Amino acid sequence: MASTAALLILAVTVHAPTADVVRAESPARSQSVDEAYSEPLRPQFHFTARKNWLNDPNGLVFFAGQYHLFFQHNPSGIEWGNMTWGHAVSDDLVHWRQLDDAIEPDALGTIFSGSAVVDWKNTAGFQTGDEPALVAMYTAAGGTSPASQGAKFTQCLAYSNDRGQTWTKYDGNPVVSHIAADNRDPKVIWHEPSERWVMALYLDKNDFALFNSPDLKKWERIDDLTVPGSIECPDFFELPVVGKPGESKWIFWTANNVYLIGEFDGRDFQPEGEPQRFEHGANCFAAQSYSDIPAQDGRRIQIAWMRGGKYPGMPFNQQMTFPTSLTLHATDEGYRLRSQPVAEIESLRGEKFTWNGELNDAENPLEQLAGETYEFALTIEPADAKRIILDIRGAQLSYDVATQELSFGESKARAPLVGGKLTLRVLVDRASVEAYANDGSVTLSNCFEPEPSKLAYRLSGASAKVDKLTVWPLKSAWRSRDEE
Numbered sequence: 001m002a003s004t005a006a007l008l009i010l011a012v013t014v015h016a017p018t019a020d021v022v023r024a025e026s027p028a029r030s031q032s033v034d035e036a037y038s039e040p041l042r043p044q045f046h047f048t049a050r051k052n053w054l055n056d057p058n059g060l061v062f063f064a065g066q067y068h069l070f071f072q073h074n075p076s077g078i079e080w081g082n083m084t085w086g087h088a089v090s091d092d093l094v095h096w097r098q099l100d101d102a103i104e105p106d107a108l109g110t111i112f113s114g115s116a117v118v119d120w121k122n123t124a125g126f127q128t129g130d131e132p133a134l135v136a137m138y139t140a141a142g143g144t145s146p147a148s149q150g151a152k153f154t155q156c157l158a159y160s161n162d163r164g165q166t167w168t169k170y171d172g173n174p175v176v177s178h179i180a181a182d183n184r185d186p187k188v189i190w191h192e193p194s195e196r197w198v199m200a201l202y203l204d205k206n207d208f209a210l211f212n213s214p215d216l217k218k219w220e221r222i223d224d225l226t227v228p229g230s231i232e233c234p235d236f237f238e239l240p241v242v243g244k245p246g247e248s249k250w251i252f253w254t255a256n257n258v259y260l261i262g263e264f265d266g267r268d269f270q271p272e273g274e275p276q277r278f279e280h281g282a283n284c285f286a287a288q289s290y291s292d293i294p295a296q297d298g299r300r301i302q303i304a305w306m307r308g309g310k311y312p313g314m315p316f317n318q319q320m321t322f323p324t325s326l327t328l329h330a331t332d333e334g335y336r337l338r339s340q341p342v343a344e345i346e347s348l349r350g351e352k353f354t355w356n357g358e359l360n361d362a363e364n365p366l367e368q369l370a371g372e373t374y375e376f377a378l379t380i381e382p383a384d385a386k387r388i389i390l391d392i393r394g395a396q397l398s399y400d401v402a403t404q405e406l407s408f409g410e411s412k413a414r415a416p417l418v419g420g421k422l423t424l425r426v427l428v429d430r431a432s433v434e435a436y437a438n439d440g441s442v443t444l445s446n447c448f449e450p451e452p453s454k455l456a457y458r459l460s461g462a463s464a465k466v467d468k469l470t471v472w473p474l475k476s477a478w479r480s481r482d483e484e
């Protein structure tokens with residue numbers, strides 16, 4: 001938890017419980033970029049709350065052409081507390097519009113993390129019109145507010161019959177009573193073969209459980225699992241194996257980017273092999289993947305909280321990662337995940353600049369760059385170079401050729417050369433650097449705090465051969481949204 005116990009004790013700021021139905025701000029009333037999103041440290045293509053603290057992405061669901069991004073929000077403070085579901089929508093995962101907060105604290109607790117689904121078959125009976133209801137399942141964090149003193153952590157439902165604009169809490173809450181410690185973070189999926197909802201829940205220590213339900217209201221505990229070194233915010237999903245038609249595996253994911261791969265028959269998850277660590281950056285936590293992405297799209301799209309970073313003097317605190325798409329690959333070491341930024345980033349690209357040739361100490365192929373937001377794509381053969389360095393405004397993304405390690409500040413990951421080459425995609429925003437090596441098999445997501453006056457970039461590592469370097473300046477997602 002955002003430093004669990006201490007934060008819970010600190011989270012006693014009064015946040016008066018409000019009516020169960022909350023009106024969302026109409027998109028037409030959106031705030032212009034002149035009023036917000038243009039502050040000096042405001043990320044330009046990573047989601048931030050317009051104001052105040054944000055942590056985990058919650059309730060990621062796609063419906064009626066909109067990606068919903070709910071998030072842990074403190075509506076009244078720049079630090080963690082008063083947890084409430086903030087809400088933003090986008091039609092392309094790049095340009096977001098923040099609406100009013102969606103789910104607010106009540107006598108059962110403040111509103112901790114959870115997920116959302118489209119109830120296509122109206123299994124819960126919440127649907128009132130022609131369209132299916134959206135159903136959110138969240139943790140009511142009892143005891144974290146004056147209004148919920150004495151209550152324990154339980155799992156609850158809220159639903160929307162107007163495409164996510166307003167939310168009503170289920171009057172039969174909680175639907176899962178307290179099990180252990182601060183059990184929390186339900187992630188719900190529809191399991192078609194068993195025609196059941198399946199929920200992954202964090203219990204305590206490194207323990208998680210799976211539940212199933214015919215209607216989102218009655219839940220049966222069907223499986224328990226322990227994932228060494230793992231805590232919080234589970235995700236559970238099936239992925240096809242790339243290049244192996246008909247083959248797929250189940251992934252059990254946890255907040256600190258450790259995942260298990262295995263088989264799931266609707267009741268029992270059988271892990272195969274050791275837990276794997278994905279994502280080696282310093283600032284990536286509590287990733288969640290989207291529910292209800294249409295089958296013809298088929299992507300497993302993930303957003304995580306970029307936990308940490310400093311934003312002095314800013315009206316917001318914390319940011320999300322840029323959305324990525326996950327794929328599963330059969331490798332010599334077993335099945336492994338890869339992730340790449342979603343292709344929609346292309347809508348932000350300005351005129352590209354390309355270069356190839358041998359790096360030498362005298363020249364800097366990136367001399368002409370002087371901006372804050374870029375995407376880099378690079379294929380490089382190290383040749384006799386010992387170290388290849390992409391210097392980003394004074395921070396170094398560095399590849400050690402002898403150890404085949406990619407590092408950024410304190411974060412490090414082995415990224416073995418593939419066919420003698422290293423490929424890199426790098427997204428640079430005002431307060432973050434996200435690197436994807438070797439087609440996303442190794443990723444490093446990091447916050448960074450460059451000095452505003454430092455705008456230089458350099459690529460060095462004599463005599464490495466750059467097969468191809470492409471650099472796109474990226475437009476501000478906030479500015480380009482309001483120009484639409």
Ligand code: FRU
Pocket residue numbers: 001002003055056072083112113114139184185232233255286
């Ligand atoms: C993860 C987490 C969750 C919890 C939420 C509270 O960052 O601690 O376990 O639901 O944040 O904000």
